[in-house]
């Protein structure tokens with residue numbers, strides 16, 4: 001795999017708020033409208049936490065941030081070196097309670113790279129987690145949070161870009177251990193007949209794909225093996241290498257098993273609690289209820305091919321030829337995406353263009369070589385240096401989706417870590433058709449100063465090759481229907497820089513990069529799972545025409561606003577006060 005260029009530098013921040021160390025127990029100014037945090041008079045006493053712990057059979061965990069071993073008085077040189085070496089690795093963060101992957105929300109409160117004399121503070125970490133093993137645990141957690149007026153969050157893997165799976169002083173429902181997997185060979189309802197798979201809310205993409213492959217099926221999952229399936233991914237829409245054939249994750253959901261914020265257990269399907277089904281299928285994670293399991297349509301597995309290639313400014317002889325080649329390549333890629341259901345993931349810097357995975361389900365190596373021929377010809381006609389060997393072209397295939405990903409993609413996607421500043425934008429098919437030159441110029445200017453890099457997913461959820469319509473109408477972002485390129489912009493970062501450098505990068509993204517990209521992509525929107533937490537007009541940009549209906553469903557199932565997340569539906573009613581308490585506006 002040529003480049004793991006998305007190793008763009010990501011950072012994370014951890015937090016510990018010492019339950020004990022929350023030094024100043026300042027009076028809460030808006031007691032009744034704010035959630036209690038440690039130190040507040042109404043924060044539950046330890047006997048109450050013990051009672052909760054007994055209710056959940058000892059599965060209550062007091063948060064100990066992973067980097068505590070890097071700070072006095074618990075500093076341990078060997079253990080800290082180990083934490084530093086794996087800092088922010090998905091496999092580490094996603095398998096522990098309370099850890100999250102986004103540096104901005106880790107906020108440097110307890111990271112492996114700050115001075116050992118800096119106290120390890122909980123900051124935005126949840127104070128306690130319940131290692132959820134069944135719906136009863138969720139009901140207990142919801143009841144405790146309501147009774148004590150404390151913040152409640154749901155954490156599955158912690159991949160969320162917006163810190164939605166964490167919160168200062170929160171009780172966290174940690175769902176990772178809900179690992180049920182079950183094949184339903186003959187799902188039979190008015191809206192679908194055929195094979196399905198039921199998974200617990202903690203199953204990740206790799207686990208779901210491999211389980212399905214074992215029975216000869218494919219499950220629509222994200223490209224990164226550790227991203228959860230039934231959590232923020234499918235609840236936020238969920239694009240996949242398989243979306244050209246089968247649509248989004250949300251398009252394939254048959255039923256959700258859920259505990260609502262009022263503690264009610266429901267099953268939501270297209271015909272039962274259908275409003276809730278609609279909202280959970282794409283209307284955003286952590287908003288309408290706590291999902292226990294999800295049952296989804298699966299598809300026959302089989303031959304599937306993958307190509308990778310890359311070139312750089314040196315190969316092509318400078319910046320202008322580089323951008324000319326990028327333009328030709330992105331134009332030539334579109335027919336593969338529109339007509340053949342291909343999905344490509346691309347990493348770019350100011351000087352490197354790398355398709356680390358162009359996947360075509362149904363094709364073998366020979367088929368994919370044929371499909372790529374026009375693109376390769378156009379590329380070498382644009383720049384004679386761009387021969388197949390100069391671009392390190394590799395074409396491979398496998399008899400299962402899971403096998404192809406494990407052998408060729410996983411090493412790249414699993415190495416991705418997150419930097420402090422992340423943004424995103426869609427480029428629609430009509431944007432590209434009308435204004436490709438201006439779009440390329442905007443991308444070029446975004447990366448020219450070497451402070452930002454870009455990851456692109458090329459896809460068409462309405463491709464001519466698509467094999468199945470959505471199971472039922474759903475709340476997946478309507479803008480997905482028009483997307484050609486989904487963009488993630490990330491800041492360069494390395495952990496040895498001063499944390500003070502993060503805020504100017506965020507300002508530069510918001511004030512320079514974002515408007516530059518928006519100007520050339522009118523009306524395109526952005527993916528609410530892959531964007532910036534300060535996106536202006538986020539209701540319209542992330543949710544579009546679904547927002548008003550989603551707000552109504554939120555109000556019906558979560559009348560007290562127990563579930564909150566930045567940019568989640570209904571979150572405009574809340575804001576943090578100066579000490580990090582979540583308060584009703």
Ligand SMILES: Cc1cc2nc3c(=O)[nH]c(=O)nc-3n(C[C@H](O)[C@H](O)[C@H](O)COP(=O)(O)OP(=O)(O)OC[C@H]3O[C@@H](n4cnc5c(N)ncnc54)[C@H](O)[C@@H]3O)c2cc1C
Nearest residue numbers: 156157158159160164222223228231232233239285286291
């Ligand atoms: C490296 C990387 C690769 C990615 N690749 C893709 C991709 O290929 N395609 C794509 O579409 N997206 C992708 N994403 C974005 C991803 O979809 C989001 O980050 C998503 O929110 C992750 O969901 P999670 O449940 O794994 O994470 P978490 O951070 O644990 O949760 C995310 C949100 O969902 C809520 N949630 C989690 N579990 C539940 C539950 N059981 N019930 C209710 N709410 C719940 C949380 O409260 C939070 O609001 C990627 C992200 C990263 C970091």
Ligand SMILES: *[C@@H]1O[C@H](CO)[C@@H](O)[C@H](O)[C@H]1NC(C)=O
Nearest residue numbers: 049053057058059060061062
């Ligand atoms: C909950 O109980 C278990 C089992 O007794 C114990 O190991 C754990 O430390 C307790 N959690 C808390 C937060 O006290």
Ligand SMILES: *[C@@H]1O[C@H](CO)[C@@H](O)[C@H](O)[C@H]1NC(C)=O
Nearest residue numbers: 104105106107108123124580
């Ligand atoms: C990060 O911490 C600082 C205080 O150290 C605080 O002012 C700021 O709001 C925090 N940011 C986030 C995103 O929590």
Ligand SMILES: *[C@@H]1O[C@H](CO)[C@@H](O)[C@H](O)[C@H]1NC(C)=O
Nearest residue numbers: 186187188189190192193194
């Ligand atoms: C599916 O359900 C319908 C209606 O209940 C029934 O008539 C039909 O035989 C079932 N099909 C299968 C394959 O079980």
Ligand SMILES: *[C@@H]1O[C@H](CO)[C@@H](O)[C@H](O)[C@H]1NC(C)=O
Nearest residue numbers: 311312313314315352390391
């Ligand atoms: C650019 O590509 C060439 C192959 O054409 C490769 O040898 C070189 O290492 C690449 N340079 C960078 C900076 O990636």
Ligand SMILES: *[C@@H]1O[C@H](CO)[C@@H](O)[C@H](O)[C@H]1NC(C)=O
Nearest residue numbers: 397398399402403404406407
């Ligand atoms: C297919 O996938 C399996 C499992 O990852 C792997 O062992 C095998 O090498 C792959 N085959 C090819 C041709 O890549």
Ligand SMILES: *[C@@H]1O[C@H](CO)[C@@H](O)[C@H](O)[C@H]1NC(C)=O
Nearest residue numbers: 431434435438519520521522
């Ligand atoms: C094309 O991009 C320019 C900015 O370079 C913008 O002003 C214009 O509105 C865009 N036109 C269309 C049709 O998107």
